[in-house]
């Protein structure tokens with residue numbers, strides 16, 4: 001099969017590598033020329049524009065978008081649209097909002113597959129977990145590509161109609177937030193608590209047979225090994241947050257309580273700057289109790 005890949009960053013380059021390794025042909029495009037050169041060095045045929053890419057793909061285009069969610073997806077689709085037909089297939093493998101994916105599926109001539117991708121850059125070796133939404137014929141047609149990008153045939157499935165893939169990925173990310181928060185809190189108590197513990201050793205021991213073993217816990221072990229048990233100069237500032245926000249917004253709309261995921265998201269927001277509410281509470285404790293006001 002011949003696949004066009006648009007967006008050759010951390011994730012898109014892995015798509016290129018895995019699809020090429022599986023014996024398919026890849027035509028690669030990115031607005032960053034250096035990224036196109038990297039893809040060429042790993043076996044893809046580089047294109048210097050979207051038009052050049054679609055020309056190379058010919059009839060029955062199969063295209064994988066791996067650009068940042070939001071405007072870049074619409075920008076690429078707007079440019080692709082004149083050359084797309086009903087027998088073409090476009091996959092969006094990024095973290096798009098599921099409602100954007102439904103809108104895009106309705107607005108294109110091509111069959112549009114929304115594909116939630118999990119595994120991160122670490123998935124280069126193992127492959128990803130892929131959650132796909134959209135027309136069944138297009139999913140089935142692209143199964144050889146999904147087999148290559150995922151861990152294998154078990155690493156991908158069609159979740160349902162348009163939007164279902166990105167919907168499942170959105171919820172996945174909410175779960176990811178809560179799991180990380182739970183590990184964070186447990187290790188914080190161990191770090192602050194009664195015993196002088198080696199947290200890397202705790203994580204390693206838990207990873208070997210404990211109920212709470214997981215890949216995220218292996219990443220905790222790696223973090224303590226590389227940064228030290230006190231996490232060295234790692235700041236208490238957590239970036240990201242859009243996918244978790246969408247999860248909480250959807251839960252509110254559906255009337256489903258998600259206190260753990262909401263709290264994990266709120267912890268991220270709280271980590272980002274001097275919280276006015278905390279500063280006021282700090283000052284109020286002086287007001288009513290003459291407790292010391294902590295000042296920076």
Ligand SMILES: NC(=O)C1=CN([C@@H]2O[C@H](COP(=O)(O)OP(=O)(O)OC[C@H]3O[C@@H](n4cnc5c(N)ncnc54)[C@H](O)[C@@H]3O)[C@@H](O)[C@H]2O)C=CC1
Nearest residue numbers: 007008009010011030031032066067068069072094095120
């Ligand atoms: N990094 C991660 O752990 C994961 C990321 N994702 C999602 O995958 C998507 C890509 O993520 P990354 O590879 O990490 O981002 P990245 O920032 O490493 O790469 C994005 C690439 O897209 C290119 N690009 C931007 N606009 C473009 C356009 N209009 N046309 C062509 N190329 C364009 C950029 O030059 C860049 O090379 C995002 O939606 C992200 O949320 C999904 C799962 C995991």
Ligand SMILES: O=C(CO)[C@H](O)[C@H](O)COP(=O)(O)O
Nearest residue numbers: 095118173240241242243244
């Ligand atoms: O999808 C992912 C992992 O599964 C990406 O790493 C994503 O960026 C994580 O979300 P956030 O940026 O909100 O932390």
